[in-house]
Amino acid sequence: MKRWHLPEVSHVIPEEPMNPKSPGAARRFVSRLPLARNRPWIGYSVALLLTFVAWAIRYTIGDGLPPGFPYLTFFPAVIVTAFFFGVGPGTVCAVLCGMLSWFFFIAPFGSFELHFSSALALGFYAFIVSVDITLIHWMQVANRDLDAERRRSIALKDNTEVLFKELQHRVGNNLQMVGSLISLQKNRMTDEGARAALDEASRRLGLVGRIQRQLYDPAGAQVSLAAYIDQICRDVIAASGRTGLGYEFIANADTVLPPDKAIPTALVVAEALNNAIEHGFGSREGGLIVVTVAPFEGGTEVIVADDGVGLPEGFDLARAESLGLKIARTLAQSLGGRFTMAAAPVGPGTVARLEIDAPLVGPAAID
Structure with a gap:
């Protein structure tokens, strides 16, 4: 098994070489x-x-x-x-x-x-x-x-691409501006429950805004799941402000996602990542998060594993009161998949899995 980090994707199309035989x-x-x-x-x-x-x-x-x-x-x-x-x-x-x-x-x-x-x-x-x-x-x-x-x-085509990118950028900015307005409104609230709800809504809007900026292919081309998830994870960890967290991305397989499935998939993975950062590590500054894309029974799974404190005793995802986890389960079902959380098989920590019905492209495994 080969572990690798996906490089940032460049969207600059090289000019056609002036080869007289071409x-x-x-x-x-x-x-x-x-x-x-x-x-x-x-x-x-x-x-x-x-x-x-x-x-x-x-x-x-x-x-x-x-x-x-x-x-x-x-x-x-x-x-x-x-x-x-x-x-x-x-x-x-x-x-x-x-x-x-x-x-x-x-x-x-x-x-x-x-x-x-x-x-x-x-x-x-x-x-x-x-x-x-x-x-x-x-x-x-x-x-x-x-x-x-x-x-x-x-x-x-060039003009359309520029306009589409600008539209996606503006939509992302508008979402983040709404998130900022919610954060300002939170400061006027005295009820701690209301403040926490507004804070969570602001965070999710900011995340959707960042995701939106990455979906800028005007031709509607499908998104590489491995590259997409890797970038989303990096954004979420950077937004958390935790400088001591280690991050590793493993691509055992790759698949493609249509744009209408890309945002729900990213939200579920981001929720699992946020849960690991906030609850798995708590006030602990250091830790390791490993995200894996792997084949799974005709589809693909995204695994978010951490070495944090693990799940509470008797944890049941179906009965969890966390709004984020409820959203993750609902989005996974809308994708025709399943979202689960379990204790790490070895040592402390938690393993969250998102299984989606997305066929592999290219080799099923990258050795």
């Missing part, structure tokens, strides 16, 4: 086509260069090809020019290639005489290059529109 780099390159739109002379210069290269290759091949292939080297030049530099340079390249193939490679050679066979060949060439250039143009327009829509979606 799909993202290819997508960004295609979305920028045609190239050099603000410097059209580059595209037309490339059109002239590729036209000359295509003609030179075809002229070198000469009679090495059977009759009927006058455009073999010209089609690639037109397609490459249109694909990388757009309709204008592609059209110029198509016209020049057509004129050169007509003069040099369509009978009667060395002239622009037009016969039925040459007209048919030129018509076929014009149809093919027109279709190629048109399809390439439509593809580039569609890619630009898609890229613009993708950028708008990313901006909207």
Whole structure:
């Protein structure tokens, strides 16, 4: 069994690396086509260069090809020019290639005489290059529109995340402000029972506010139970002001929780932790609390164990008068689980268990 502390989770999404072999780099390159739109002379210069290269290759091949292939080297030049530099340079390249193939490679050679066979060949060439250039143009327009829509979606997503985080933060602040108002009202009360009730309500509102700040995924993604419980436990211990308490977190398994189950689960665990701090240790400054997430009969259990004074003689959770323990039992039942408390099997202390119907993810045990 391996014991480990979960690191704090960073929610900064790294930028996509500029790897030319990655799909993202290819997508960004295609979305920028045609190239050099603000410097059209580059595209037309490339059109002239590729036209000359295509003609030179075809002229070198000469009679090495059977009759009927006058455009073999010209089609690639037109397609490459249109694909990388757009309709204008592609059209110029198509016209020049057509004129050169007509003069040099369509009978009667060395002239622009037009016969039925040459007209048919030129018509076929014009149809093919027109279709190629048109399809390439439509593809580039569609890619630009898609890229613009993708950028708008990313901006909207980022804006939504910011607003959602701000909303969660404000809700947490408002809850803690209400808790502070209750604490102020407590100072006006003379009845000790009323003061204790208001103090408990203020503490629970403050806890819910801290929990609320951690549930800020606008996509509704499920929460890692291990990381979530570890952070909640750290917050509760820090809020108690006990500096001498030792804390250990053990993750034998992990699971995921939907947001609607995250707050009740955290409240039950926080109640068990508070009970250990207030009643298990009492006025004792030092002590050890061990929180474990482990598999349990098709579900998951969270165990809060302490080495405090233990439970009173004859303790029965079902008859406990503590409001916090009653709340913990009720919340556990709402989760479809069970909350129990028992004496530690070895030595003094108490073991509180929360069993919930949350299937494991990944390996069932972390060795």
